[in-house]
Amino acid sequence: MLLNIMKIRSNTATFNRNKLRNHWTIILAFLTVCLQTEAYADSNPESSTASPKYTRSEAVYSLPNIEMLRHDQVKTRFPQELDDGRPVILNFIFTTCSAICPMLSGVLSGVQNKLGDEIQGMHLVSISIDPEYDNAERLKEYAAKFKAKPQWQFYSGSVDNVKTLQKAFNAYRGDKMNHSATTYLRASPGKPWVRLDGFLSSDDIIAEYHRLKSSHSSNTGGG
Amino acid sequence: MIPQSARFRPANRNVLRLLSGHCLMALSLAILVLAAYAEPSAADSLEVELGRRIYREGILPSGSPLKGLRLGSIEVEGAAAACETCHRSSGMGSLEGNIVAPPITGRFLFATEDNRPTALVDVSAPKNVTRAHTPYTEQSLAKAIREGVNVGGRQMSPLMPHYVLNDAEIKAVTAYLRQLSKDLSPGVGDDTLHFATVVAPGVDPNQRKVMEDMMRAAFSQRNASQQNYSGRMRMPIDLIPRTLRNWELTVWELQGAPETWGAQLRENYRRQPVFAVISGLSNTTWAPVHEFCSQEKLPCLLPSVPLPPAETAFYPLYYSRGVALEADVLASHLRKQDNKATRRLVQVYRDDEVGRGAAQALTAALRDSDIKLEDRVLSGQNPSALKEALTGLSGQDTLMLWLRPSDLAAVGKTVKQAPERAYVSGFLAEDDYGVISKDWAPRVRVIYPYEMGDKRQKTLKLLNAWLKTWSLPLVDETFQSEVFFNLLFITDLTSQMLDNLYRDYMVERAEDMMSLGSNVSAYPHLSMARGQRFASKGAYFARIDQDGQLAADSEWIVP
Structure with missing residues (x-):
């Protein structure tokens, strides 16, 4: 192929008008590159990103007894706050995060809307992993945005409490900039958490939630 | 008219094949590039502007919001859908966890083998750099933007929305991307990277010397290590090819009234444009420098100043909000006091920029509270002024002293009996608590924005060792730790930016990297993110031990 290009180049060389010849040379350069880059196309890093799949696992997390601040300025205690009997969907976010958190929050926003009346008996929980910046006021604004x-x-909460909580959920990655997209579901207090790692759509979460609920009710029904 | 001899002969099948598929795209791209050689017309700049609105603001030329669909079901719209959200202002992309938003400027999208740029896409794995791909064309780019399928034919990250854009809008976005981060920023020479630091008038000459000596030592250390670069590989990141530039430091020393600083800065910059301003010193206002940096689109990273402007901007970044942060910490503490012990709070301050700024911040922070705030202003050096300021205080009163060491020393001499509680600004006291009289010390609480005790000694070990290596004195620990952190931070930043020396990219990387490196400063932790402009966000209350040392008297308080 390189030979063919050389032939074209020699053909174009018969041009006397320099300007036009230069332009052709540029086009040829692109063609040359094209030949070379075709081999690269498959190793394109942008193409290697994951398809919208996620992994599901179950885990029992022992939650610490700590004080947290809710976006309505009320100080609450964990794990009691999560243990009021309602099913919980939980994630970790921060308000100045550019890519993952808006996606996670957008998904939860979709979940609450799609669930309709079913949302009434549920508890959706988003915990800031940048607690020094995300005070109650900023969280309130963020909540309104979604x-x-x-x-x-x-x-x-305090940096230490939030760190402890992330560790309890096996979600601590050293820094907020290293966090990953994880969603946690739990049918009721004392039950294991379902951990969903990856990019889930609102429908995925709702399906997982219904699956969890039905297995929970069949378990409790059987027991 | 093309001469007969130049026409492709049909017999040459290889050539025909060559012109099909991807190559046709390359050809059309080449033609586009040729078109771009023409002088930019008004229509071109209009197209770029329309593209900018889509990219930065998520607004379509029609004025309607940009719309897209993530994960097939989540609608994103307007500013939340803007490309800038993930790919940032510079177009150089971002990294969150293991989620990479790659660079999408024209240089990267349309790169060919002979001019392929490289960027680090995963800082935790320095070998993870942008790799070669077939150059995009307007068509393949449209497919990526609309369908989430990249030029290699693969599905891209589900985070990338599938956008609803018509052909003209795609054209506008493409035009914008072509010119985005096209040229390196001013201050970047072929083999030199220029930095400046700024010293305001009235700064202690010793402090200025310490800063300059530290910076010059770090610069020469860094430049020397760059010269060894080709001979030795120290870290995986060193394997990535890039241009080696010597760092050069200019000190911009300001004179006269703050109103004239802007003109002085512009003149200095005209003489030698710099890529960024790093560190800097002022005992008074910093607003003119802040404004200059914003106007010039110049990163001004982490100066040591007691009162950064309250209004934030993209390019200037600070360690903290200074005395305004202390005011908020005190206000939040007093508001929470159960016994409502504080009925009257008297704040004493010098009639200067910082004193007034601190007092205003406390006044604002205590608005609508039960606490009665009274201002006592000091002016001139007359000892009677201080006496006057402190008259009429009862044991029930609480004092807030926005004072520097010389004034703090005078307080105990002027009034023997201390009130129930006196708060002192840690930023202004300059770690000099020996000056506080024995009668006052037990009743003083310092609002202290730095770490204390063993934890602090641990984080400052590296600073101490480095100073020793370079035979530099330790004069002011907190201040020098700020300069030291900044020098290491700039080193990390520039090394990870590779050859992509764009100023907005530097700020974006700074936001993301602030908390990732090791903290060698006197602050407990430093952290930023997109849009955050102050790295440390709280303070302790500390009491003064008998030996004049501070000990924490509270948790770390974030107001």
């Missing part, structure tokens, strides 16, 4: 219903609450 049109959070009353069932969806946002929490902040």
